[in-house]
Amino acid sequence: MPRTKFVLIGSGLAGGLLAAYLGRRGHDVDLYERRADPREGNIVGGRSINLAISTRGIHALEQIGIADEALQHAIPMRGRTIHDKSGALHFTPYDVDPKKCINSIGRASLNTTVIEAAQRYPNVRVHFNNRCTDVDLDLAVAHLETANGTETVRGDAVIGVDGAFSAVRKSMQQKIGNFQYDESYLAHGYKELTIPPGPDGSWRIEKNALHIWPRKSFMMIALPNPDGSFTCTLFWEFEGSRSFATTKTDDDVRQFFDDEFQDAVPLMPTLLEDFRQNPTGSLVTIRCAPWFYRDKVCLLGDAAHAVVPFYGQGMNAAFEDCVVLDECLEKFPNNRERAFTEYFSRRKENADALADLAIGNFIEMRDKTTSRAFRAKKRLDHFLEAALPGIYLPLYTMVTFTRIPYSVAAKRARAQDMLVYTSLIVISAILIGVAAFLVAH
Numbered sequence: 001m002p003r004t005k006f007v008l009i010g011s012g013l014a015g016g017l018l019a020a021y022l023g024r025r026g027h028d029v030d031l032y033e034r035r036a037d038p039r040e041g042n043i044v045g046g047r048s049i050n051l052a053i054s055t056r057g058i059h060a061l062e063q064i065g066i067a068d069e070a071l072q073h074a075i076p077m078r079g080r081t082i083h084d085k086s087g088a089l090h091f092t093p094y095d096v097d098p099k100k101c102i103n104s105i106g107r108a109s110l111n112t113t114v115i116e117a118a119q120r121y122p123n124v125r126v127h128f129n130n131r132c133t134d135v136d137l138d139l140a141v142a143h144l145e146t147a148n149g150t151e152t153v154r155g156d157a158v159i160g161v162d163g164a165f166s167a168v169r170k171s172m173q174q175k176i177g178n179f180q181y182d183e184s185y186l187a188h189g190y191k192e193l194t195i196p197p198g199p200d201g202s203w204r205i206e207k208n209a210l211h212i213w214p215r216k217s218f219m220m221i222a223l224p225n226p227d228g229s230f231t232c233t234l235f236w237e238f239e240g241s242r243s244f245a246t247t248k249t250d251d252d253v254r255q256f257f258d259d260e261f262q263d264a265v266p267l268m269p270t271l272l273e274d275f276r277q278n279p280t281g282s283l284v285t286i287r288c289a290p291w292f293y294r295d296k297v298c299l300l301g302d303a304a305h306a307v308v309p310f311y312g313q314g315m316n317a318a319f320e321d322c323v324v325l326d327e328c329l330e331k332f333p334n335n336r337e338r339a340f341t342e343y344f345s346r347r348k349e350n351a352d353a354l355a356d357l358a359i360g361n362f363i364e365m366r367d368k369t370t371s372r373a374f375r376a377k378k379r380l381d382h383f384l385e386a387a388l389p390g391i392y393l394p395l396y397t398m399v400t401f402t403r404i405p406y407s408v409a410a411k412r413a414r415a416q417d418m419l420v421y422t423s424l425i426v427i428s429a430i431l432i433g434v435a436a437f438l439v440a441h
C-alpha cells in the first residue's frame with residue numbers, strides 16, 4: 001500500500017484513535033490540536049467530564065489493542081436508577097443479561113490513552129496549540145494558527161476530526177457548491193454539577209448505575225467516577241418561566257433543587273458554586289453531506305455528525321467511524337477517493353438514524369422512565385429477549401450491546417414493536433371473546 005501523508009485536525013477522542021489506526025497502517029500522520037496537551041493538566045474544556053462507553057466504542061479500542069488500558073478505571077453501570085420526586089428509587093437493568101453494562105469513563109483519561117496509543121507509532125506526530133483556520137480543499141493544505149504565528153501544512157489528505165464546530169467542515173461548506181448542511185439546537189442546555197465522595201471515599205449513591213431524575217420536560221443524570229464522586233448533568237430549558245434564564249440567584253437555584261431533586265440536594269454541598277461557575281452548554285444535532293471531497297478531505301466523528309448525548313453514543317459512533325474508515329482504506333489501498341466514498345455510504349444512513357434515536361431517547365429518559373407502562377414495556381422486552389434469544393432484541397440492546405448498524409436496529413425495533421403490539425391486541429381480543437363466551441354459557 002502506498003504510504004499516504006494524512007493531516008488530521010483535532011486530537012479529541014476520535015482524532016487520537018484515528019491517528020493510531022492510520023499509524024498502524026504505516027501512514028505518515030500529523031495531528032494538529034488547538035488545545036494544549038491534555039497531559040499538562042488541560043481539561044478537555046466545555047464537554048462532559050465522563051461518558052458512557054459501550055460495545056461499539058470498546059470494539060474499536062480492542063481492534064487497536066488498547067481496550068484494557070482504556071477501561072482499567074471505567075465503572076460498569078448495569079442499569080438505570082430512577083429517582084422520583086418523593087425520593088423513591090426504581091432500578092431497571094439495561095439488559096436481561098446482568099453482565100451487559102455500559103461503562104462510565106473519564107473523558108480526559110480516555111483522550112490521553114488514545115493520543116498515547118497513536119504516539120507509539122513513530123510515523124505519528126501530535127502538535128498541540130495549533131488551531132486550524134481554513135483548509136484549501138484541492139491542495140489538501142491546512143492553515144494553522146500556532147504559538148509563533150501562522151503555518152501551512154500540506155498532506156495527501158486532510159481529515160477533519162475537529163468536533164461539532166469543525167473548521168474543516170466549514171471550509172467544505174464554503175467551497176463545495178452543493179454541500180448540504182443542517183444544524184438544529186435543542187431548546188435545552190446542560191450544566192455539570194458534582195456529588196463528591198463520602199468521607200471514606202465511597203460512592204454516596206449506587207455506584208454501578210446511571211442515575212436519572214426524570215421530571216417530564218427536563219431531567220438530571222449522574223454517572224460515577226473512580227474517585228467516589230458522581231458527575232451530575234442537568235438538562236434544562238434555556239428559556240421559559242422556570243429555566244436557566246430565570247434562575248439567577250442562589251436562592252432561585254436552591255429553591256429549584258429543593259423542589260425537584262430533594263434527595264440529591266444533601267449530597268451536593270457545592271451545588272451553588274458549581275451552578276454559578278460551570279458553563280451552560282448547548283446541544284446540537286449536525287447533519288451534512290458529503291463527508292469528503294475527492295481524495296483530499298474527509299470528515300469523521302462529531303465533525304461529520306454531531307448528535308445530542310441521550311443515547312450515550314456520540315463517541316461510540318465516532319470510534320465506529322474509525323474502524324469503518326480503516327476498513328475502507330484497506331479495501332481500496334490505491335484509491336483513496338473510493339475509500340472515502342464507501343466510508344461515507346456505510347456511515348451516513350447510520351449517523352442519521354442515530355441522530356433521531358438520540359432525540360427520541362431524551363423524551364424517553366426525561367419523561368417516560370417514571371411511568372409504570374415504560375417499566376412494564378422494559379420487562380416485556382427482557383422477557384421476549386430471554387424467550388426468543390437471537391430473534392427478539394430490544395432497541396436499546398441493539399444500539400448499545402451489539403454492532404448492528406444503527407439504521408438496521410431502528411428499522412428492526414419498529415417491526416418488532418409492531419408485531420408485539422399486534423399480538424397483544426389479538427391475544428386481548430381472544431381473551432375478551434373467550435370471557436364473553438363463558439359468561440354467555
Ligand SMILES: Cc1cc2nc3c(=O)[nH]c(=O)nc-3n(C[C@H](O)[C@H](O)[C@H](O)COP(=O)(O)OP(=O)(O)OC[C@H]3O[C@@H](n4cnc5c(N)ncnc54)[C@H](O)[C@@H]3O)c2cc1C
Nearest residue numbers: 010012013014034052132162163301302312313314315316
Ligand atoms: C454533555 C455530553 C455528554 C456526552 N456523553 C456521551 C456519552 O455518554 N457517550 C458517548 O458515546 N458520547 C457522549 N457524548 C458525545 C461525545 O462527547 C462526542 O460524540 C465525542 O466527543 C466526539 O468525538 P470527536 O473526536 O469527534 O470530537 P471532540 O471530542 O469534540 O474533539 C474535537 C477536537 O478537535 C479540536 N478542535 C476543534 N476545532 C479545532 C481547530 N479549528 N483546530 C484544531 N483542533 C480543533 C478540539 O479541541 C477537540 O480536541 C456527550 C456529549 C456531551 C456534550
